[in-house]
Amino acid sequence: MENALKGLILAAGVIITCLVVGLGFYIGREANAAATNGTGQISRMNKEFSESDKVMYDGLDVTGSEVINAINKFKNEDIAVKVATKKSTVYYNRMLTDTDTKIGDVSAASVKDTQTITSNYYINQKAQFTGAILRDTNATIIGISFTQK
Numbered sequence: 001m002e003n004a005l006k007g008l009i010l011a012a013g014v015i016i017t018c019l020v021v022g023l024g025f026y027i028g029r030e031a032n033a034a035a036t037n038g039t040g041q042i043s044r045m046n047k048e049f050s051e052s053d054k055v056m057y058d059g060l061d062v063t064g065s066e067v068i069n070a071i072n073k074f075k076n077e078d079i080a081v082k083v084a085t086k087k088s089t090v091y092y093n094r095m096l097t098d099t100d101t102k103i104g105d106v107s108a109a110s111v112k113d114t115q116t117i118t119s120n121y122y123i124n125q126k127a128q129f130t131g132a133i134l135r136d137t138n139a140t141i142i143g144i145s146f147t148q149k
Contacts, residue, residue, distance in 0.1 A: 051141055053073075054074075054079065054133060054141050054144060055133060055141075057070065057131030057132075057133065057144050057146075058131060058132060058133040059130070059131065059132070060130070060131045061128055061129070061130055061131075061149070062128075062129050062130075062131060062146070063125060063126060063127065063128060063129070064123045064124045064125040064126060064127045064128075064129065064148075065125040065126075066129075067081075067083060067123055067129050067146045068111065068114050068115070068123055068125070070131075070144060070146070071083075071092045071093065071111055071114070072111060074093055074144070075092070075093045075111075077093075078094060078142075079093060079094070079141065079142065079143060079144065080092070080093055080094040080095065080134070080142060080143035080144070081093055081143065081144050081145075081146070082134070082143055082144070082145040082146070083114075083121075083123060083129070083145075083146045083148075084145070084146070084147045084148060085122070085123060085124075085127070085148045086148055087120050087121075087122065088120045088121060090120075090121050091143075092110075092111070094143070124148075127148050127149075128148070128149045129146040129147060129148050129149065130146070130147050130149060131144060131145065131146050132144070132145040132146075132147070133145075
């Protein structure tokens with residue numbers, strides 16, 4: 001009788017051990033999935049946060065003085081600023097082709113030209129512009145476009 005009792009206790013111990021180990025593996029898999037999901041969300045939030053200073057112009061109506069401020073703000077970054085006024089269309093900080101790909105680090109005009117009334121690149125500081133974000137095929141922001149209303 002004692003041997004049978006010891007055998008049952010041993011069997012119960014093995015079953016409980018298997019359940020605990022199985023539960024541990026299950027929890028480990030769930031934790032791994034949660035961590036992977038959390039990492040993806042943090043990555044997306046980080047990207048949105050890093051683009052927030054550019055995305056704010058998407059669909060926003062701004063004045064010409066705010067357009068000039070944006071040109072100055074992004075001149076040290078690799079972001080083109082395309083300004084379409086009633087007189088002309090010009091790129092600042094970097095030029096893009098019609099398909100919005102990089103063709104060179106050449107500015108078509110300087111910020112000084114935006115304030116000279118006789119210049120073709122003059123931006124009326126009281127005029128209204130609508131902003132738009134320009135992205136490449138990798139969904140990376142490569143420019144901001146402002147079109148005069």
